[in-house]
Amino acid sequence: MNHVLRMSNIYAPTLKEVPTDAAIPSHQLLLRAGFMRKSATGLYTYLPLGWRVIKKIEAIIRDEMDGIGAQEMMMPILQDAQIWHESGRWNDYGPELMRMEDRHGNGLCLGPTHEELVTSLVRNELRSYKQLPTTLYQIQSKFRDEIRPRFGLMRSREFIMKDAYSFHATKESLDETYREMGEAYERYCKRLGLDYRPVEADSGQIGGSATIEYHALADAGEAELASCTCGWAANTEVAACLPHPKEYDETQLRKVETPGVHTIAELAEFLHIPETATVKAMVGKDAEGAIVALFLPGDHELNEIKIDRAVPGFTLLTDEEIKAAGLPKGSIGCVGLPEGVRIGADESLKDIKHWVVGANEDGYHYVGAEQGRDFAVDFWADLCTAKAGDSCPKCGKPITLARGIEVGQIFELGDKYSTTMGATFSDEDGKDRPFIMGCYGIGVSRSMAAVVEQYNDEYGIKWPAAIAPAHVCILPLSVNDDLVLPAAEKLADQLSSVGLEVVIDDRKERPGVKFADADLIGWPLQIILGKRGLSNGVYEVKNRHTGDRFEIPIEEFNDIVSMIKHAPALASAALNQLIEESQARAHA
Numbered sequence: 054m055n056h057v058l059r060m061s062n063i064y065a066p067t068l069k070e071v072p073t074d075a076a077i078p079s080h081q082l083l084l085r086a087g088f089m090r091k092s093a094t095g096l097y098t099y100l101p102l103g104w105r106v107i108k109k110i111e112a113i114i115r116d117e118m119d120g121i122g123a124q125e126m127m128m129p130i131l132q133d134a135q136i137w138h139e140s141g142r143w144n145d146y147g148p149e150l151m152r153m154e155d156r157h158g159n160g161l162c163l164g165p166t167h168e169e170l171v172t173s174l175v176r177n178e179l180r181s182y183k184q185l186p187t188t189l190y191q192i193q194s195k196f197r198d199e200i201r202p203r204f205g206l207m208r209s210r211e212f213i214m215k216d217a218y219s220f221h222a223t224k225e226s227l228d229e230t231y232r233e234m235g236e237a238y239e240r241y242c243k244r245l246g247l248d249y250r251p252v253e254a255d256s257g258q259i260g261g262s263a264t265i266e267y268h269a270l271a272d273a274g275e276a277e278l279a280s281c282t283c284g285w286a287a288n289t290e291v292a293a294c295l296p297h298p299k300e301y302d303e304t305q306l307r308k309v310e311t312p313g314v315h316t317i318a319e320l321a322e323f324l325h326i327p328e329t330a331t332v333k334a335m336v337g338k339d340a341e342g343a344i345v346a347l348f349l350p351g352d353h354e355l356n357e358i359k360i361d362r363a364v365p366g367f368t369l370l371t372d373e374e375i376k377a378a379g380l381p382k383g384s385i386g387c388v389g390l391p392e393g394v395r396i397g398a399d400e401s402l403k404d405i406k407h408w409v410v411g412a413n414e415d416g417y418h419y420v421g422a423e424q425g426r427d428f429a430v431d432f433w434a435d436l437c438t439a440k441a442g443d444s445c446p447k448c449g450k451p452i453t454l455a456r457g458i459e460v461g462q463i464f465e466l467g468d469k470y471s472t473t474m475g476a477t478f479s480d481e482d483g484k485d486r487p488f489i490m491g492c493y494g495i496g497v498s499r500s501m502a503a504v505v506e507q508y509n510d511e512y513g514i515k516w517p518a519a520i521a522p523a524h525v526c527i528l529p530l531s532v533n534d535d536l537v538l539p540a541a542e543k544l545a546d547q548l549s550s551v552g553l554e555v556v557i558d559d560r561k562e563r564p565g566v567k568f569a570d571a572d573l574i575g576w577p578l579q580i581i582l583g584k585r586g587l588s589n590g591v592y593e594v595k596n597r598h599t600g601d602r603f604e605i606p607i608e609e610f611n612d613i614v615s616m617i618k619h620a621p622a623l624a625s626a627a628l629n630q631l632i633e634e635s636q637a638r639a640h641a
């Protein structure tokens with residue numbers, strides 16, 4: 054049986070004012086409703102209510118992982134630098150990896166993810182193809198020294214992650230687990246009540262080939278997602294987009310004086326043409342220091358991930374470097390560049406023969422610069438970040454953009470870690486081969502914030518029953534007489550005996566304070582007990598999600614509760630049933 058919670062006893066200090074450093078609803082509300090407290094930049098304590106939610110999210114994850122045959126275990130957070138040297142990520146991971154030394158001067162790090170550790174674990178123990186596939190997972194605190202920790206649990210330096218790793222003898226076996234994981238991730242999002250979208254993504258620091266991110270749609274999301282009605286969707290970090298640059302109608306090369314024109318917007322206005330009819334330049338250097346000038350449709354931005362694929366190690370030139378290269382600061386163009394500067398251009402510009410572009414001279418631009426005749430492009434690549442209105446790479450219809458919070462990501466790693474770290478098994482012919490691997494992460498603490506982003510209003514949080522800190526809050530309007538509080542206690546016992554989690558607001562507070570806190574904390578269902586209602590034989594019920602308040606005769610209410618008792622459903626399903634039934638009856 055569940056223990057009844059008492060507001061007089063819960064450590065959930067609520068705040069009236071919006072904390073000044075909290076910019077988005079989930080950060081503000083989780084602080085205001087007393088679910089968490091900040092201890093330092095990007096570090097949070099989960100208070101009792103916050104921890105109850107986290108444990109429920111974890112329980113859903115465990116259910117989904119166990120359901121597809123993954124096995125839970127627990128690896129150390131602290132990891133030996135040696136295995137990171139083996140994989141090459143001690144250098145590659147960069148300053149996000151929190152590094153330290155022990156008293157003997159041995160390198161260590163706090164795990165931001167565990168590919169190295171799990172690979173070093175199994176390389177000596179999973180020896181035969183007969184033991185494969187195997188999937189292992191853990192739910193644990195991870196550490197990343199984020200450049201900009203912000204938005205509370207959304208991007209913190211210590212956060213809770215579920216990380217799973219699978220080991221296979223064949224690519225087909227990996228494909229199957231990857232697909233099952235994807236399905237489990239979708240069920241996870243649904244069980245949390247999230248409006249979510251799976252998208253094509255970049256594999257970033259983790260590496261590997263196939264990867265999908267699962268995003269909760271929310272304005273506060275840091276990711277931008279492109280999608281099409283045909284079902285295609287991708288993070289704009291990688292979305293293959295098809296911009297529509299416009300051909301300029303002059304075909305002769307002509308130098309135009311453009312005084313005071315520094316931006317694409319100014320150039321378009323000056324020439325009375327749309328921005329899509331201009332071509333913009335970005336100048337940088339490759340890993341060897343050779344200068345590369347890139348050209349994009351004027352209305353699009355250079356995409357960092359795409360350029361790094363096209364020109365590994367690409368960095369933009371500083372003002373001094375631009376000067377040293379003999380280039381003007383503004384008005385860089387493709388005609389008459391200094392010897393040795395390589396020209397790269399976005400593929401979409403193949404379609405337009407005549408460009409409006411800088412003239413490599415401050416205060417001047419060219420119109421009618423013709424490919425082939427006036428300049429030559431050395432390489433073409435997809436270089437732009439997708440924009441609304443670009444064409445879908447799958448069906449050609451215009452794409453739309455939305456913002457998302459990445460709650461999880463799955464990866465097909467292949468043999469990246471097993472090869473570099475020498476993790477092999479013997480196949481059917483007794484030959485040693487590297488494991489084929491997959492890895493799968495869910496941001497547990499970030500998921501809590503994502504749910505709050507989607508479930509809130511001006512009064513507070515509206516928890517979906519499946520992860521609410523408790524299902525029902527009983528609000529006795531007076532606690533000093535011998536009628537209301539005993540009735541509330543009795544009701545609490547009755548509800549908890551059928552599997553619901555119940556909290557009583559037994560504080561000596563004014564009704565207004567109790568109502569405000571109940572709405573702020575966001576219990577899905579409130580039952581309000583007052584002298585008048587009790588003497589009339591009714592409870593007043595409020596559904597936090599719809600805001601509906603209605604009276605229900607106590608006898609009928611008891612019928613519903615006893616129905617729940619005899620229904621084999623889980624408590625959260627029972628709660629939904631309670632809400633629906635009681636509403637239907639009250640409205641009947």
Ligand code: ATP
Nearest residue numbers: 206207208209212214459460461462494495496499
């Ligand atoms: P992001 O792109 O947001 O930095 P990531 O792609 O680096 O995240 P993964 O390595 O895929 O993150 O980690 C798995 C999950 O852990 C992510 O999908 C996300 O939900 C969560 N996560 C990652 N970084 C953080 C963080 N700093 N704070 C909270 N959760 C995080």
Ligand code: MG
Nearest residue numbers: 266459461462
């Ligand atoms: Mg990710």
